[in-house]
Amino acid sequence: MNKHITSPQNSYIKELVQLKEKSRIRKNSNSFLIEGLREISLAIKGGYAISTILVDFSILSEIDFNTISNSIGSTFETIEISNAVFSKLALRASTEGIIAVAQSKDLSLKSIQFLTKTPLILVAEAPEKPGNIGALLRTADAAGIDAVFIANPKTDLYNPNVIRSSVGCVFTTKIATGTTTEIISFLKENDIAMYGAALTASIEYQTVNYIKSSAIIVGTEATGLSEEWLQNTSQNIIIPMRGAIDSMNVSVSAAIIIFEAIRQRNP
Numbered sequence: 001m002n003k004h005i006t007s008p009q010n011s012y013i014k015e016l017v018q019l020k021e022k023s024r025i026r027k028n029s030n031s032f033l034i035e036g037l038r039e040i041s042l043a044i045k046g047g048y049a050i051s052t053i054l055v056d057f058s059i060l061s062e063i064d065f066n067t068i069s070n071s072i073g074s075t076f077e078t079i080e081i082s083n084a085v086f087s088k089l090a091l092r093a094s095t096e097g098i099i100a101v102a103q104s105k106d107l108s109l110k111s112i113q114f115l116t117k118t119p120l121i122l123v124a125e126a127p128e129k130p131g132n133i134g135a136l137l138r139t140a141d142a143a144g145i146d147a148v149f150i151a152n153p154k155t156d157l158y159n160p161n162v163i164r165s166s167v168g169c170v171f172t173t174k175i176a177t178g179t180t181t182e183i184i185s186f187l188k189e190n191d192i193a194m195y196g197a198a199l200t201a202s203i204e205y206q207t208v209n210y211i212k213s214s215a216i217i218v219g220t221e222a223t224g225l226s227e228e229w230l231q232n233t234s235q236n237i238i239i240p241m242r243g244a245i246d247s248m249n250v251s252v253s254a255a256i257i258i259f260e261a262i263r264q265r266n267p
Helices: 012-021 023-029 038-043 062-072 083-089 131-143 160-165 180-189 249-263
Strands: 030-037 051-057 077-081 096-104 118-125 145-152 176-178 195-198 202-203 214-218 235-238
Touching: 012 023, 012 030, 012 083, 012 096, 023 030, 023 176, 030 038, 030 160, 038 051, 038 062, 038 096, 051 062, 051 083, 062 096, 077 083, 118 131, 118 180, 118 249, 131 145, 131 160, 131 249, 176 180, 180 195, 214 249
Parallel strands: 051 077, 118 145, 118 214, 145 176, 195 214, 195 235, 202 235
Antiparallel strands: 030 096, 051 096
């Protein structure tokens, strides 16, 4: 370890703060920050390239540092930082004193390759809240589905709040982004049935056969699915409500339908 930065005013640290805070900087540099041992470990498992590790040894033990550094398997720079620098870079104080600079992946539809002949996909149209995106990705990881597509994304998937709310599942799931038009075309070209969670012309979600190639499409809680989706779905589906309200959180709805599909596929 040959580098040590103690001042939050260091020019490189200021660049990393910009990387943490600005989507435009992340996009232009094709890089982003990851904080926390679990999140960094999942990124490594997901095949993300790590260029730099910044570590605050007043928080992180040498043993934990050696464990994570040995798992990277490629050349990277290590920088020891002071607690003041770590506090400047970290999103939350409870992180274990380690931050990585990682290279972004290609999230285009052309990067997607399925390992099964009958993939199960979650499509989320225009999700905006990092917490909802993170919850959707956690559901996708828990169910072991083949991919998550984000249509018309409103939030950068490498936003630190998405990484945090997904508990690193943004790294463990195949993800692609595109316009609604592009994703519909992709699904049609690959003969994947589209089941839209919507109120109009719907049947109960558990009556659908999800064993063939299937995409479950969810919209925002405020506006639901766009007209373009409603005109192209194979079938709209609904979760029957037993109480006074007529909708649930989008990640909860997605989880209910996804695990019904998993149940059908693994009777």
